[in-house]
Amino acid sequence: MPDHIVPKRIYYTIFAILMLCTYLTVQIAFFDLGVLNAVAALTIAVIKATLVVLFFMHVKYGTRLIWAVVVGSVFWLGILLALTMGDYLTRVWRTYG
Amino acid sequence: MSELIQHPALAHHFDSLEQQKEASTLGMWVFLVTEVLFFGGLFATYLIYRNWYPDAFAAASHELDVTLGTINTVVLITSSLTMALAVHAAQLGQRRLLLIFLVATMTLGAVFLGIKSVEYYHKFAEHLIPGPGFQFEKEPVHVRHAQLFFSLYFVMTGLHALHMVIGIGIMLVMWWWSWRGTITAEYYSPIEISGLYWHFVDIVWIFLFPLLYLIGRHA
Numbered sequence: 481m482p483d484h485i486v487p488k489r490i491y492y493t494i495f496a497i498l499m500l501c502t503y504l505t506v507q508i509a510f511f512d513l514g515v516l517n518a519v520a521a522l523t524i525a526v527i528k529a530t531l532v533v534l535f536f537m538h539v540k541y542g543t544r545l546i547w548a549v550v551v552g553s554v555f556w557l558g559i560l561l562a563l564t565m566g567d568y569l570t571r572v573w574r575t576y577g
Numbered sequence: 578m579s580e581l582i583q584h585p586a587l588a589h590h591f592d593s594l595e596q597q598k599e600a601s602t603l604g605m606w607v608f609l610v611t612e613v614l615f616f617g618g619l620f621a622t623y624l625i626y627r628n629w630y631p632d633a634f635a636a637a638s639h640e641l642d643v644t645l646g647t648i649n650t651v652v653l654i655t656s657s658l659t660m661a662l663a664v665h666a667a668q669l670g671q672r673r674l675l676l677i678f679l680v681a682t683m684t685l686g687a688v689f690l691g692i693k694s695v696e697y698y699h700k701f702a703e704h705l706i707p708g709p710g711f712q713f714e715k716e717p718v719h720v721r722h723a724q725l726f727f728s729l730y731f732v733m734t735g736l737h738a739l740h741m742v743i744g745i746g747i748m749l750v751m752w753w754w755s756w757r758g759t760i761t762a763e764y765y766s767p768i769e770i771s772g773l774y775w776h777f778v779d780i781v782w783i784f785l786f787p788l789l790y791l792i793g794r795h796a
Contacts, residue, residue, distance in 0.1 A: 485668050486661075486665065488662065488665060491662060491665070495655070495657075495658040499651065499654065502651060502654065505787055506643065506647050509643075509794040509795070510794050511795055512795040518792075521788070525783050525784050525786075525787055525788075528780075529780045529783050532657060532776050535661075536657055536661045536776045537772075537777075545599075546606055549603065549607060553606075553609065553610040556610070556613075556614060557614065557617045560614065560617050561620070561621055561624065564624070565628075568625045569628060
């Protein structure tokens with residue numbers, strides 16, 4: 481498989497999007513959106529991380545094996561977080577303060 | 578395609594440079610999976626306590642400096658760009674550009690650590706280091722749980738900073754290898770996989786920044 485050389489233009493575009501996302505996430509944090517504040521912050525963070533993984537880390541152009549490992553890491557992280565929170569969030573039904 | 582003259586960088590247990598490159602990239606990604614789960618444990622801990630003590634976490638988060646945090650985010654993302662451009666230069670065999678971008682990446686990494694240490698100093702001066710000297714006079718009712726927040730803050734950003742220090746160390750070695758000519762357009766895997774590590778550390782910060790600095794800022 482020949483090496484895929486990503487054009488510089490793509491790196492600059494991704495960089496610009498990442499900067500825009502950083503600006504947005506800071507601005508949104510100063511508005512009261514209730515629960516949506518956390519949702520927005522995490523959504524933007526996931527978008528930024530995905531862009532870094534796909535383009536800066538070349539996974540978009542990677543082999544299927546690399547895709548499997550990357551998706552696997554997210555999947556196992558999901559198990560870690562989902563099962564942990566499934567336990568803790570349902571342990572005691574009261575308002576925490 | 579068989580090559581009569583073997584590339585000096587090709588290890589004897591690989592058939593070709595392509596195979597060797599794929600193997601080293603895969604190896605780095607497998608290591609990064611362990612890193613994802615390593616930081617994942619800390620993020621899980623953070624989630625549990627933030628859900629238990631949302632008010633204390635919001636109050637404690639207000640003590641962090643959003644401006645410095647944002648500047649550091651910009652610095653780190655820019656260092657990821659220079660890292661990506663370093664890999665690009667390595668792929669094209671542009672040795673001078675490669676050396677320049679590696680220095681830029683290390684410099685930005687050092688700037689990040691410098692700003693981080695300024696922040697740590699402020700926290701120290703404001704008695705926000707968890708322990709007997711911890712003070713939280715603004716909302717004394719949260720004093721115990723604010724310490725939880727700052728414990729997580731120092732462990733998570735501290736381990737992230739440690740990764741940055743290691744990253745700069747790796748980049749120094751990469752600079753040396755590039756300078757002495759080990760890195761060529763045919764053999765740039767060391768730059769590629771060091772870059773993977775650097776970008777991973779950037780991604781950790783992409784999550785740390787909103788989770789630590791931006792809780793309940795509107796209040």
